[in-house]
Amino acid sequence: MEIDRDILVGYTKTFINRYNCYPQQQADGHYFKAPRQLTFELVEEHLKGTITLGAYALNDQNYAKWICLDADDAIEWYGLMGIARQFAEQQMTTYLEPSRRGGHLWLFVDPLPGKDARRFAKYLLAQHKLEGLEVYPKQDVLRTGVGSLVRLPLGIHRKAVPPRRFTFKTLDGDDLAPTIREQMAILAHPQKVSADYVRSVLAAIPESKQVFPTPTFKPGQVIDLDQPVSERIKGAMSVRDFVGQYVDLDRSNRGLCPFHDDHRQSFSVSEDGNYWHCFAGCGGGSIIDFYMKLEAKDFKQAVSDLARLLLPPLF
Ligand SMILES: [Zn+2]
Structure with a gap:
C-alpha cells in the first residue's frame, strides 16, 4: 500500500502530540515506550500494519488536540453513539472507531489544556449518563512521565484474535470511507469540534477538582484527642476520598499511578x-504515606501539612 506523503504528514499531525519517544504495542497488547524519535516512516509502518503504535494524549506543555472517549462494551458504545449523534445534529463531526466489544469516539479540538479537555469530556459523558467511561487524556497535567496513550487508529491491533485492523464507521454503521487509504485521507484533515462550542461549555461548567484537597467536615464529627495527630489525620478522611482528589480512580478504584510512568492502571485503593x-x-499505605511521596516531604512535615488541611483547628 502506497501512502501519499501529504496524507502521512497530515495523519501524523492529527494524532501525535510528542516526537521524542513513542509507544509501540507488543504481541500481548501492552505498550513499550521506545526512547527514540518518532518519525513519519514509523507512522507509515503503523498504517501499513508492520508495527502498531500508540499516541500520547498530552504534549509536553500539557495540551491536548484530541479527546478520545473509550467504551468497553456494547452498552457504553451505544452511549457514545448518542454523543456522536448529538454533535451531528449540531453540524459538528466526531469520529467513531468501533472495536470488537466497544470502541473509541474521537473529538478533534483546537489545542486545549488537558484539564479543560477533560472538563469538556466529563461534561459530555455526564450529559449522556456515561460517567464511568474512560477519558483520554487521563491526566489534567503530567506529574511524571508521558501520560496516557490510545492505540493510534487504522493500524493492526496486535492482541485481537486474529490481529486485525479496526476502521472508522458512520452513525449508520457504514464505513467512513470505502478504503483504508481514503479513511487515512479523512483523518489527515479531520473536522474539529467548534472552538466556540467548547468555550461555551467550559464557561458554563464549574472548574474541576482542585489540585489541593479542601475537605469539609461534618458538624459534630468526633476527633479523638487522645490519639496521636497522625492517627487523627487518618481518621479524618478515607484514603479513597483523599487520593481520589489526585488520581482519577475508576469504578473498581483503580487508576494510573502518579508515582511512575504508568499505562496499566497499577494504582489501586482498597476501601475496605x-x-x-x-x-x-x-x-x-495511608493518606500520610501518599502525601509524603507526592510532595516529597518527610513524615513530620507531612503530618503538619495534613493536620492543617484535614483537622479542625483546636481552640
Ligand atoms: Zn506506581
Whole structure:
C-alpha cells in the first residue's frame, strides 16, 4: 500500500502530540515506550500494519488536540453513539472507531489544556449518563512521565484474535470511507469540534477538582484527642476520598499511578482496608504515606501539612 506523503504528514499531525519517544504495542497488547524519535516512516509502518503504535494524549506543555472517549462494551458504545449523534445534529463531526466489544469516539479540538479537555469530556459523558467511561487524556497535567496513550487508529491491533485492523464507521454503521487509504485521507484533515462550542461549555461548567484537597467536615464529627495527630489525620478522611482528589480512580478504584510512568492502571485503593497500593512497586499505605511521596516531604512535615488541611483547628 502506497501512502501519499501529504496524507502521512497530515495523519501524523492529527494524532501525535510528542516526537521524542513513542509507544509501540507488543504481541500481548501492552505498550513499550521506545526512547527514540518518532518519525513519519514509523507512522507509515503503523498504517501499513508492520508495527502498531500508540499516541500520547498530552504534549509536553500539557495540551491536548484530541479527546478520545473509550467504551468497553456494547452498552457504553451505544452511549457514545448518542454523543456522536448529538454533535451531528449540531453540524459538528466526531469520529467513531468501533472495536470488537466497544470502541473509541474521537473529538478533534483546537489545542486545549488537558484539564479543560477533560472538563469538556466529563461534561459530555455526564450529559449522556456515561460517567464511568474512560477519558483520554487521563491526566489534567503530567506529574511524571508521558501520560496516557490510545492505540493510534487504522493500524493492526496486535492482541485481537486474529490481529486485525479496526476502521472508522458512520452513525449508520457504514464505513467512513470505502478504503483504508481514503479513511487515512479523512483523518489527515479531520473536522474539529467548534472552538466556540467548547468555550461555551467550559464557561458554563464549574472548574474541576482542585489540585489541593479542601475537605469539609461534618458538624459534630468526633476527633479523638487522645490519639496521636497522625492517627487523627487518618481518621479524618478515607484514603479513597483523599487520593481520589489526585488520581482519577475508576469504578473498581483503580487508576494510573502518579508515582511512575504508568499505562496499566497499577494504582489501586482498597476501601475496605482503607489503604492505597501500586502494583508496580511504588509502595502503598495511608493518606500520610501518599502525601509524603507526592510532595516529597518527610513524615513530620507531612503530618503538619495534613493536620492543617484535614483537622479542625483546636481552640
Ligand atoms: Zn506506581
